[in-house]
Amino acid sequence: xxxxxxxxxxxxxxxxxxxxxxxxxxxxxxxxxxxxxxxxxxxxxxxxxxxxxxxxxxxxxxxxxxxxxxxxxxxxxxxxxxxxxxxxxxxxxxxxxxxxxxxxxxxxxxxxxxxxxxxxxxxxxxxxxxxxxxxxxxxxxxxxxxxxxxxxxxxxxxxxxxxxxxxxxxxxxxxxxxxxxxxxxxxxxxxxxxxxxxxxxxxxxxxxxxxxxxxxxxxxxxxxxxxxxxxxxxxxxxxxxxxxxxxxxxxxxxxxxxxxxxxxxxxxxxxxxxxxxxxxxxxxxxxxxxxxxxxxxxxxxxxxxxxxxxxxxxxxxxxxxxxxxxxxxxxxxxxxxxxxxxxxxxxx
Amino acid sequence: xxxxxxxxxxxxxxxxxxxxxxxxxxxxxxxxxxxxxxxxxxxxxxxxxxxxxxxxxxxxxxxxxxxxxxxxxxxxxxxxxxxxxxxxxxxxxxxxxxxxxxxxxxxxxxxxxxxxxxxxxxxxxxxxxxxxxxxxxxxxxxxxxxxxxxxxxxxxxxxxxxxxxxxxxxxxxxxxxxxxxxxxxxxxxxxxxxxxxxxxxxxxxxxxxxxxxxxxxxxxxxxxxxxxxxxxxxxxxxxxxxxxxxxxxxxxxxxxxxxxxxxxxxxxxxxxxxxxxxxxxxxxxxxxxxxxxxxxxxxxxxxxxxxxxxxxxxxxxxxxxxxxxxxxxxxxxxxxxxxxxxxxxxxxxxxxxxxxxxxxxxxx
Numbered sequence: 001x002x003x004x005x006x007x008x009x010x011x012x013x014x015x016x017x018x019x020x021x022x023x024x025x026x027x028x029x030x031x032x033x034x035x036x037x038x039x040x041x042x043x044x045x046x047x048x049x050x051x052x053x054x055x056x057x058x059x060x061x062x063x064x065x066x067x068x069x070x071x072x073x074x075x076x077x078x079x080x081x082x083x084x085x086x087x088x089x090x091x092x093x094x095x096x097x098x099x100x101x102x103x104x105x106x107x108x109x110x111x112x113x114x115x116x117x118x119x120x121x122x123x124x125x126x127x128x129x130x131x132x133x134x135x136x137x138x139x140x141x142x143x144x145x146x147x148x149x150x151x152x153x154x155x156x157x158x159x160x161x162x163x164x165x166x167x168x169x170x171x172x173x174x175x176x177x178x179x180x181x182x183x184x185x186x187x188x189x190x191x192x193x194x195x196x197x198x199x200x201x202x203x204x205x206x207x208x209x210x211x212x213x214x215x216x217x218x219x220x221x222x223x224x225x226x227x228x229x230x231x232x233x234x235x236x237x238x239x240x241x242x243x244x245x246x247x248x249x250x251x252x253x254x255x256x257x258x259x260x261x262x263x264x265x266x267x268x269x270x271x272x273x274x275x276x277x278x279x280x281x282x283x284x285x286x287x288x289x290x291x292x293x294x295x296x297x298x299x300x301x302x303x304x305x306x307x308x309x310x311x312x313x314x315x316x317x318x319x320x321x322x323x324x325x326x327x328x329x330x331x332x333x334x335x336x337x338x339x340x341x342x343x344x345x346x347x348x
Numbered sequence: 349x350x351x352x353x354x355x356x357x358x359x360x361x362x363x364x365x366x367x368x369x370x371x372x373x374x375x376x377x378x379x380x381x382x383x384x385x386x387x388x389x390x391x392x393x394x395x396x397x398x399x400x401x402x403x404x405x406x407x408x409x410x411x412x413x414x415x416x417x418x419x420x421x422x423x424x425x426x427x428x429x430x431x432x433x434x435x436x437x438x439x440x441x442x443x444x445x446x447x448x449x450x451x452x453x454x455x456x457x458x459x460x461x462x463x464x465x466x467x468x469x470x471x472x473x474x475x476x477x478x479x480x481x482x483x484x485x486x487x488x489x490x491x492x493x494x495x496x497x498x499x500x501x502x503x504x505x506x507x508x509x510x511x512x513x514x515x516x517x518x519x520x521x522x523x524x525x526x527x528x529x530x531x532x533x534x535x536x537x538x539x540x541x542x543x544x545x546x547x548x549x550x551x552x553x554x555x556x557x558x559x560x561x562x563x564x565x566x567x568x569x570x571x572x573x574x575x576x577x578x579x580x581x582x583x584x585x586x587x588x589x590x591x592x593x594x595x596x597x598x599x600x601x602x603x604x605x606x607x608x609x610x611x612x613x614x615x616x617x618x619x620x621x622x623x624x625x626x627x628x629x630x631x632x633x634x635x636x637x638x639x640x641x642x643x644x645x646x647x648x649x650x651x652x653x654x655x656x657x658x659x660x661x662x663x664x665x666x667x668x669x670x671x672x673x674x675x676x677x678x679x680x681x682x683x684x685x686x687x688x689x690x691x692x693x694x695x696x697x698x699x700x701x702x703x704x705x706x707x708x709x710x711x712x
Contacts, residue, residue, distance in 0.1 A: 113587070
C-alpha cells in the first residue's frame with residue numbers, strides 16, 4: 001500500500017466570523033487520499049461539501065486540526081508552491097474576454113513560468129499534453145466564449161491538469177451539464193486519476209454516477225457526520241441509506257440505486273414479464289401503487305401484446321374495466337377512477 | 349465521444365495555436381504613434397513642413413528660427429504630454445477593467461480624479477469664497493498651482509483607497525468605495541460651485557475640460573518619470589493581471605498573492621490616473637475605450653500584448669484627439685474632453701460591433 005499524499009488529522013471545518021460565534025460544519029475528520037484515486041464527495045446541500053473542499057485546498061483556514069500534503073503541512077507552502085501541488089476547478093463561470101482555449105490552459109502554467117509569464121518549450125509541451133489528455137485538441141484554437149458548457153468544462157479540467165498537481169479538487173464539475181456530458185466528465189476524471197497517478201476529489205450531487213465511478217466516497221451528513229469507504233462498503237454498512245434518509249429519497253440496497261421515497265397507499269398485482277413488467281411496475285409505483293407478488297388485490301393489471309406493441313388490461317375486483325395502449329393512459333385512467341371514488345366517499 | 353476519438357487518430361498533425369506576441373501588430377501600432385507624433389508637431393496654427401520637423405527633432409536648424417521655437421517650446425512638450433497621458437490612462441483603464449472584471453471600469457473608478465478635482469476646486473473656488481479681495485489672484489493661479497492642488501487631492505484619495513485595498517476582502521467593495529468617494533467629492537465641488545462667483549467657476553470648468561497644452565518642460569520632468577514608474581509597475585504585474593482574468597479565486601489557486609497583486613495594481617492604476625489628472629485635468633473616455641479597442645484589434649485578452657498595445661494606441665489616440673481639438677480652420681481650441689468622446693466613441697462602437705468581441709469580454 002502506498003503512502004497517502006493527503007492526510008487530515010482531527011480536522012474541523014466551518015466558519016469563524018470576526019463577530020459572532022464559530023460555526024463548525026464537521027469535526028474530527030481523519031481523511032486519507034492516495035495517488036491514482038478518484039474520490040467523490042457526497043452529501044446533502046449544506047452538509048459542507050464546498051467548505052471541506054475549500055479547506056482542503058487552502059482557500060479557507062481550518063477551525064482545528066492539520067492537513068498534510070505530500071508530507072508537509074499544507075499551510076507552510078507558499079502560494080506558488082501550493083499551486084504546483086494542488087489545482088482546482090471551481091463552480092464559478094470563467095469569463096476572460098477574447099482568449100482561446102489553448103491560452104486559457106496555458107494560464108495553468110502560472111506557478112512555473114518566469115515573472116513575465118513567458119512559456120518555455122517544456123511549458124508548451126505540458127499544455128499540449130493536458131489538452132490531449134482531456135481529448136480537446138480540436139477545441140484548442142477556439143475562443144473560450146464559443147464553447148459549450150461541456151467543452152468548457154473539459155478545458156477547465158485541462159487547465160487544472162496543466163498545473164501538474166498531485167491533487168486536483170473539483171467543485172461540482174457536472175452541475176450544468178446534461179446526462180451524457182456528466183458521464184463523460186466523470187469518466188474522464190476517473191481515467192485521469194488512474195493514468196496520471198494523481199488524486200482527484202470531486203464534489204457532486206450525482207449519487208448514481210458517483211456510486212458507479214468513484215474509487216472511494218466521502219460522505220458528509222447534515223448533522224456533521226462523516227463516512228469514507230468504497231461505494232459498495234457504504235452500501236453494505238447502510239451509511240448511504242442513513243445519510244440521505246431524511247431527504248425524501250431512499251437507497252435501495254438491492255438495486256444499488258436511489259429512488260424517490262413515495263409511500264405506496266395501495267397494492268396491485270401484475271401479470272406479465274420482462275422489460276414491460278419492470279417499467280409497468282415503475283409507473284404504478286410512481287402513481288402510488290405497490291406491486292405485490294401475489295394475493296388478493298383490488299387492482300390487477302395484465303400485460304398483453306408483444307414487446308413492441310404492448311397493451312394493458314386493467315381489472316378491478318376480477319372484472320376487466322379498460323384496455324390501454326400506453327402507460328400514460330393507464331395511469332391517467334387509474335387516477336381518474338380513484339379520484340372520483342375518493343370524492344364520492346367524501347360527499348357520502 | 350465521436351469527435352475526440354476521430355481527433356486522436358490525427359493527433360500527429362494537430363496544428364497547435366500559437367501564443368505569439370504578435371510583433372507585427374505591435375510594430376504597426378508603434379509606427380502609428382510615431383506618425384501621429386510627427387503629425388502633431390507639424391500641424392497647428394502655423395503649418396511646419398514634415399522635413400523641417402524631422403530636421404528640428406534631429407537637433408538641426410530650421411529654415412525659419414521661429415519654427416524651432418514653436419516646436420521646442422510649445423508643440424514638443426504638448427505632444428509628449430499627450431503621449432504620456434494617453435498611454436497612462438489607457439494602461440490604468442486596462443488594469444481597472446481586469447481587476448474589477450468590469451468592462452465599464454475606467455481609471456477614475458478609484459476616485460483619484462475626483463480627489464484631484466476637489467483639490468483644484470478648493471483652490472480655485474475656495475480661495476475666492478473666503479476672501480473676494482483675492483479676486484485678482486486668478487491670474488496668479490498658474491497651471492503649476494493647479495497641478496499641485498490636483499496632486500494633493502489625488503494623492504489624498506489614493507492613500508485612502510490604498511489603505512482600504514489592503515484591508516477589504518473583495519475588489520467589488522473597493523469599487524463601491526471608489527464610487528462613493530467620487531460622489532462625496534463631487535458633492536463638495538457642487539457646493540463650492542454654488543457659492544462661488546462666475547469668473548472662478550469658469551476657471552474651474554476650463555480646468556475640468558482637460559488640456560495637454562499647459563504642461564511645461566519643467567513639469568514634464570516630474571510627470572514623465574512618475575508615469576514611467578507607474579507603467580513599469582504595470583508591466584511587472586502583467587502575469588498577475590493575466591491570472592486575474594480567471595477570477596480572484598482561480599488567480600489565488602495558481603499562486604497569485606491576491607492582496608499583494610491587488611495593492612500593486614491599485615497603486616499603479618492610481619499613480620497613472622492621478623498624475624495625468626494633476627497635470628492635464630480629468631480626461632475621460634480614453635481610459636475606458638482604448639483597452640476595448642486593443643482587445644478588439646488584437647483579438648486577445650493577454651496582458652503581455654495588451655499593455656504595450658494600450659501604450660501605443662493610447663498615445664496615438666491622445667495625439668489625434670489633441671489635433672482635432674485644435675479645430676483646424678478655426679481660431680479656437682475646443683475642449684479636449686468633448687473631442688475625445690465625440691470622435692472616439694463612434695470609432696470604438698464600429699470596431700467592437702464589427703469584430704464581435706464584446707460578447708466574450710467579461711460575459712457582456
